[in-house]
Amino acid sequence: MKLIRRSLEKDQSGTITLCPMDSEDMWYIYNLVQVHDEVETKTMRKIVPKGKDGTPNGPSVRKLIKLKVRIEKIDFDPEGSTLRLNGPVVDDHPEVSAGTYHTIQLELERNFTLYKDEWDAFALETLEEATSVANRSEIGAVVLQPGLAYICLVTDAMTVVRLKVEKSIPRKRRGDNSAHDKAMEKFLTSVSEGINRNIDLDKVKVFLLAAPGNLGTDLYNHIVHAAVLANDQKTIKSKSKFLRVHASSGHLHALQEALADPKIQQQLQDTRYGKETAAMDKFFKALNDDNGTAWYGPTHVQAAIERGGVQTLMITDSLFRSVDPVERKQYVEMAESVKTAGKDVLVFSSFHASGEQLDEMTGVACLTFYPMPELEELEE
Amino acid sequence: MHFDEDDMADYDDDYYDQLDEIFAVFGKKVKEEEAAEALEKTDYDVDAAIALIRAQQSKKATPVSGSSASLKKASSSPAASPKIGQKQPASASGGQGKLSKLQQLLQKKAQGPKEDPPDSGKIKPSAGIAALARLRSKDSSSGTSALAARLKARKTASESPPPSNSSSQAERQVVAEPTNPLPSEERSPSPIVFEKTVFDPSTSMGKPSRFGALLGASSFVAPCSNVANTVSTAPQAKSAFSELSPDEKVLAAQQNAFQPKAKPQPKEALKVVKKTKPKDELLSQLKSMKLKPHVSFVVIGHVDAGKSTLMGRLLVDSGAVSKRTIDKYERESSKIGKSSFALAWVMDATKEERERGVTVDIGEASFETENTRFTVVDAPGHRDYVPNMIAGVSQADIAVLVVDAGPNAFESGFSLDGQTKEHAILARSLGIDTLVIAVNKLDMENWDMERFEDIKIQLTEFLSRMIGYDTKKLIFVPTSGKTGDNVVKRSNTPGYTGPSLVEALESLDVRARDYSGPFRFIVSNVYQEDHQSTSTITGKVVSGAIEKSDPLLNITQGGDLPGTVKAVAAGGNQMAISGDVAELSIDWDVEYCRPGDVLSSPEAVVQPITAFDARIVLFDTKRPILTGSKLSFYMGRVNQTIKLKKIISLVGKDGRPPRHLTKRQTALVTLELTEPTVLLPYKDGKDLGRFVLRLDGFTVGGGVVEST
DSSP, rough: OOOEEEOTTTOOEEEEEOOOHHHHHHHHHHHHHOOOOOOOEEEEEOOOOTTSSSOOSSEEEEEEEEEEEOOOEEETTTTEOOOEEEEBSSOOOOOSSTTOEEEEOTTTTTOEEEEOOOHHHHHHHHHHHHOOOOOOOOEEEEEETTTEEEEEEEESSOEEEEEEEEEEOEEEEEEEHHHHHHHHHHHHHHHHHHHHHHHHHHTOSSSEESSSSHHHHHHHHHHHHHHTTTOHHHHHHHHGGGGEEESSSGGGHHHHHHHHHHHHHHTTTTSSSHHHHHHHHHHHHHHHHHHHHHEEHHHHHHHHHHOOOEEEEEEHHHHEEEEEHHHHHHHHHHHHHHTTTTEEEEEEOOOOOHHHHHTTTTTTEESSSSSOGGGGOOOO | OOOOOOHHHHHHHHHHHHHHHHHHHHHHHHHHGHHHHHHTTTEEEEEEHHHHHHHHHHHHSSSOOHHHHHHHHHTTTTTGGGHHHHHOOOOOOOOHHHEEEEEEOOOOOHHGGGSSSSSSSSOOOHHHHHHHHHHHOOOHHHHHHHHHHHHHHHHHHHHHHHOOOTOOHHHHHHHOOTTTTTHHHSOOOOOOOOSOSSSSSSOOSSOOOOOHHSSSSSSHHHHHHHHHHHHTOOHHHHHHHSSSHHHHHHHHHHHHHHHHHHHHOOHHHHHOOOOOHHHHHHHHHHHSOOOOOEEEEEESSSSTTSSHHHHHHHHHHHTTSSSHHHHHHHHHHHHTTTTTTTGGGGTOSSHHHHHTTTOOOOEEEEEOOOEEEEEEOOOOGGGGGGGHHHHTTTTTTTEEEEEEEEHHHHEEETTHHHOOHHHHHHHHHTOOOOEEEEEEGGGTTTOHHHHHHHHHHHHHIIIIIIIIIOOGGGGEEOOOTTTTTTSOOSSSSOOOOOOOOHHHHHHHOOOOOOOOOOOOOEEEEEOTTTTEEEEEEEEEEEEEEETTEEEEEEETTTTTSSSEEEEEBBBBBSSSTTTTTTEEESOTTTTTTTTTTTOGGGEEEEEEOOEEEEEEESSSSSSOEEETTTEEETTTTEEEEEEEEEEETTTTTSSSOOOOETOOOOOEEEEEEEEOOOOOOOOOOOTTTTEEEEEEEEEEEEEEEEEE
């Protein structure tokens, strides 16, 4: 994302103009915008020409006009990577009067200006992250079991399912297995075609084939065989990008098993997602050992922070997106106080499996330096 | 099939040999075209082809007209009895005479069941129903007294004017009127008192173990048999089905809200459709069945313990698979350099399984001995295919745990992540309480009985102490699948005096079958035969009985499409009863039914649900289970993601429920499935009330449904 202009006042209010460059940026903007913010950009709107007396005059036309909207509703679709912002128009426009509602869909490579009453620490951090030029890595993956496959793209910020393949495969029978074998062949064909159509192998760092048993190898052979037959140089060249890893099933949550594989963790080491997964593993281990160093839930985490023993704070971005400004403020302060103490704060993306897990346990958790058994007594 | 030219000659020879074999069995009764067709259909498997022809011939022989069918149903009338006599020329007397004789016999037994000699071994067909009941249950006192009581009730009923012979098709479809004395008599709560419960978990769970805590807890010790046996008779059970459960009410309300013209609710279905089968008719049909008890067992154990090879050997030596087939497998397997897998190919049928030498999905087969009919389910041992193994276990009464006696092999299967352990735990949590442990590959150890005893001690310790098996229900047998020693026949085992594997299996007491409840069936596989309009559905009968032309509903799919059974095959029988692994032909589209679905007779519809309360036991988990955690839920072929919605309480601990569950805890929880599934409280039906939880490919817990 490109930062075009930045003008902030002393009271933390102000406007920032940005230009989203790729679909991943939409996710950052989604984390940036909040209800009550104002956004101004060029947008398409259906305009009905009016006569002198204000009555409609002639057919309506779609026009590209510049509008400023106070946001009331935010709608993000990670699959299509579209962000829609809905609310009343703020400034009068010759063709659209103030107060009428409009939905802005942000477009790639089109500037927009965002006004906030308060750019808090989290917002500025997100902005910095979004505009940094650091290389972002993408991982392609397919998790599959006989008859079920998910083809996904794992980016820094989210896991997006590009295609779900479902086929009923007849079970094996003594005597005649042609139906089973044929159905398996067909299934693998649809999966490898799905990968071809949905994943740009040039862009991804690696492509994971995660499956139980030997299915991953079967799929790999199938892909290579099909590529050779079709003389698909692109696939043949990126053959080395395919990595076979183990997963216990073809359900989407098995993708995390595959990503936790040491082979993959090495590749992911510096990425945000890799850090999240590693931290989550550590947390679960501590919780399972019940040694009093792993806590979750706002009350418990707050108490741990007050005692000054927090080593790592884990928090999902969904909490910062909270509609209630008081709640958001509470979490921003929580994160700030840990950061100023020089400790780690990890903001999990709720569009990743690890963030989803954290969301399930209230969205905030921490690891402490020493056991705090006294927290057990706290009410939720 | 893929053959190159060299093989073609081989193949032709084979083909004519196969034809000859068929003629040898059927003589002139089968035409050459028929035989050829059958062979083609069965992919040139002689045994299957013979079975097919047999099935075709019996189909031709069976009368299908409506009137004769209804006559058959009303078999209490004298007109029907000669028919039974004809059908069963082996029986000495006609149906009616025999029936009354049996009634007397049974009454006598009811009066003094304890005088009955306890042996329940070989019984001549002439001993009839009593023998059947005894064999079925192998628990003479409870089985016979139950039947006797029922028959006694039936006799009092028939002393009043017998039902008119005009019991037409229409009448059978309507709820029994009071004018028909027979069903009304049945519906009155007949006080069936069991001297011993047919299934009582407490008998097999004497030891305080984690499973004991789960399954033997007070609410479960309620004698299940009483509930199950009287579902159609006891008033409380009846009301349980005629009234909607709270969940059903909610579901119904939701359905009504969204679909004003919803399909008839189960309550109405209860009134409209009925299939109250007169008991004596059921018995007369059972009489026509072979009197051998039917036992199904699953073969489990660590990968490469030799499960499939052992089963291949068993099927060959017991005559269920011809030598010719094995010769063929030997030729083909040595061609791809896997000749040692020839026997396993009997069970491993897919390309992948044969090429890699690893079983992936369960394989089923059946064989017979002099005394027993067996259905064998061969489960995969590899860790990745545990879900398939779970599906296999749910089809079986007992399990054969195969362990590799080879140096280090036993130890690796027994290690932390070894499947010997995981399978034993899984089988136990899925309700298997009897294990036959085949200590395999002992030929490699020169039949070293010290090694055998060593393994026996280690396993006994683990299975009884850690998992809670009853030591009396563990039988150890030294075997070799490769050489076939001590598999079917005792042989070549110096220092060992116990039974062979098959002898051990024959000697086991199998849990009593109860076929009086409503018919319920768990689907394990669905397919369509070529050129057939019906779908063929295999699975396990969990309660009740079924035969041709019975109505059925798929209650997992909402039960809105009534189906009719076109044919039943259960190990050579045309009728399937509770506990049988059966194959049904039903006039449904092949897409309508999925593995894991539950079929039911229309009078006992249960609504599928998503949320339910359960009692779960956690094993060694790698991470804690939090409220909101997602796990994999396995029950037979049902495999879904399940969410822990709420922790109600820790079992045995008062006070505030914990915020999450960790290893080795037992808790009462609320769970939520992603898709509606048919479940029953464990006390009402164990097959639909037990499940296993897994996480990241490891079994983390087992559980039972408390309430739905």
